[in-house]
Amino acid sequence: xxxxxxxxxxxxxxxxxxxxxxxxxxxxxxxxxxxxxxxxxxxxxxxxxxxxxxxxxxxxxxxxxxxxxxxxxxxxxxxxxxxxxxxxxxxxxxxxxxxxxxxxxxxxxxxxxxxxxxxxxxxxxxxxxxxxxxxxxxxxxxxxxxxxxxxxxxxxxxxxxxxxxxxxxxxxxxxxxxxxxxxxxxxxxxxxxxxxxxxxxxxxxxxxxxxxxxxxxxxxxxxxxxxxxxxxxxxxxxxxxxxxxxxxxxxxxxxxxxxxxxxxxxxxxxxxxxxxxxxxxxxxxxxxxxxxxxxxxxxxxxxxxxxxxxxxxxxxxx
Amino acid sequence: xxxxxxxxxxxxxxxxxxxxxxxxxxxxxxxxxxxxxxxxxxxxxxxxxxxxxxxxxxxxxxxxxxxxxxxxxxxxxxxxxxxxxxxxxxxxxxxxxxxxxxxxxxxxxxxxxxxxxxxxxxxxxxxxxxxxxxxxxxxxxxxxxxxxxxxxxxxxxxxxxxxxxxxxxxxxxxxxxxxxxxxxxxxxxxxxxxxxxxxxxxxxxxxxxxxxxxxxxxxxxxxxxxxxxxxxxxxxxxxxxxxxxxxxxxxxx
Numbered sequence: 001x002x003x004x005x006x007x008x009x010x011x012x013x014x015x016x017x018x019x020x021x022x023x024x025x026x027x028x029x030x031x032x033x034x035x036x037x038x039x040x041x042x043x044x045x046x047x048x049x050x051x052x053x054x055x056x057x058x059x060x061x062x063x064x065x066x067x068x069x070x071x072x073x074x075x076x077x078x079x080x081x082x083x084x085x086x087x088x089x090x091x092x093x094x095x096x097x098x099x100x101x102x103x104x105x106x107x108x109x110x111x112x113x114x115x116x117x118x119x120x121x122x123x124x125x126x127x128x129x130x131x132x133x134x135x136x137x138x139x140x141x142x143x144x145x146x147x148x149x150x151x152x153x154x155x156x157x158x159x160x161x162x163x164x165x166x167x168x169x170x171x172x173x174x175x176x177x178x179x180x181x182x183x184x185x186x187x188x189x190x191x192x193x194x195x196x197x198x199x200x201x202x203x204x205x206x207x208x209x210x211x212x213x214x215x216x217x218x219x220x221x222x223x224x225x226x227x228x229x230x231x232x233x234x235x236x237x238x239x240x241x242x243x244x245x246x247x248x249x250x251x252x253x254x255x256x257x258x259x260x261x262x263x264x265x266x267x268x269x270x271x272x273x274x275x276x277x278x279x280x281x282x283x284x285x286x287x288x289x290x291x292x293x294x295x296x297x298x299x300x301x302x303x304x305x306x307x308x309x310x311x312x313x314x315x316x317x318x
Numbered sequence: 319x320x321x322x323x324x325x326x327x328x329x330x331x332x333x334x335x336x337x338x339x340x341x342x343x344x345x346x347x348x349x350x351x352x353x354x355x356x357x358x359x360x361x362x363x364x365x366x367x368x369x370x371x372x373x374x375x376x377x378x379x380x381x382x383x384x385x386x387x388x389x390x391x392x393x394x395x396x397x398x399x400x401x402x403x404x405x406x407x408x409x410x411x412x413x414x415x416x417x418x419x420x421x422x423x424x425x426x427x428x429x430x431x432x433x434x435x436x437x438x439x440x441x442x443x444x445x446x447x448x449x450x451x452x453x454x455x456x457x458x459x460x461x462x463x464x465x466x467x468x469x470x471x472x473x474x475x476x477x478x479x480x481x482x483x484x485x486x487x488x489x490x491x492x493x494x495x496x497x498x499x500x501x502x503x504x505x506x507x508x509x510x511x512x513x514x515x516x517x518x519x520x521x522x523x524x525x526x527x528x529x530x531x532x533x534x535x536x537x538x539x540x541x542x543x544x545x546x547x548x549x550x551x552x553x554x555x556x557x558x559x560x561x562x563x564x565x566x567x568x569x570x571x
Contacts, residue, residue, distance in 0.1 A: 058413045059412070059413060060409060060412055060413060080415065080416075080417055083413055083414060083415040083416070084415040086413065088410060088413040089410075090406055090409055090410055090413075093405065093406060094405060094406030094407040094409065094410040095405070095407060096330070096334070096407055097401065097405055097407075098334045098337070098338050098341075098398070099333055099334060099337065100337070103333050103337065107326075107329065107330050107333060110325075110326045110329050110330070111323070111326040111330075111411070111414040111415070111416065112414065112415060113322050113415070139337075
């Protein structure tokens, strides 16, 4: 029977020692699993251990202790089998500088065992999707950083590896391309591919990920889908009100509710509150009596709020 | 062992060389330029025959050019190795479905192939334009020396390309290697007339071992016993550098 587990990480530890410097526990007793066919987000602040975890899962680094497996293959004992199951976009702008865009795609496919007419056709299709047709014969060393990144991500669509690792995939992409890549990734997940991504752009993770793990200092601090994570940081609300004309005593009224953040732009006020739901509604009602309201928006905590809250909490407790 | 990974490495290297004329220049034409410009000039101006049993400088220098080609091809590859690591594609390649040994062996095979093509070009051109005749019975040794020589220098350079992190340091190291290895050796001149210290340094220089074997193979210069010892020393050098290159590669991931 085929397991539903794509990735299993069990008490993983990675310690770096550099010369006489103090040892660094980049990954510290981390355990988690990833189901097949999901978009899994591995989030954390800089130095949290995301990239190290990814390096271990993609066989680029060996764990100090603990185990990790990809589709049942141990990342240390069966590294080659793991590599047959994965496609990896690493953080650097890794591309074949001396090859054209087309040859980058074809060479990548060749390494994964794909060659011939069908692959050349697929390369044309992928270049079309990533807006690379006009630079198909241009050497990558002559392209800008953003376009190189596009080439790098485009390569993942040249192969059918069941698991894709994307480390900061959208860096250097413009909003339109990013949107279309997100759609493509969703399509891939719908077809059963498992996508593991790290990102610093939390709205991206919020939009894409079915399952999120937040880590800090190499340890897991929260896990679940967005709805579940929201329950971990309750009583946090983002409120936006647009007035026809902002009331003069607006800031005075709001100050009584001790907002965590407050911005007033023209006739729009945005605030972040840590309050009971009834208190939030009380504030909105109060403000609505002071002037004609054109728009009201009340949201629970965003992933960014959750992320900041949880990482700060874990920082305080460590 | 599946050869798919190996084929892919060869495909990649071939694509890079075939679509970048500067690589072709450095690998194939640069040593020929040495032979035709430097060698011809030295031969004509210095009439280099003293102590060499009537062998002219062109014939003497042929082995030097073949050794230089192996050394140069390995040096160029290490430079591209360094660039690959610097821009990240090297690490990405380590996540491709091929073993570390397939990666190294593929690179070596390609370099050996280029070195053999270069050797054929050099031998043919030196025969046609400079009248240097290569002895037929030395051809198997010439092929072996080209294959092992290129591999040895590739592994040697790979160690530094994998260990050194900074571009300026890498350039400095390779420049020093070029100068020291090539000039403190029997590549450009016979060692006998040189000062004792120079001869001592040259005698422990693997380029001297490599070039002396090539010289014996091409024009029969040197005695069989000392050339055998030098050949054995170079094989040991190749094995040792291979071990260190594999270790350096494993440290990378």
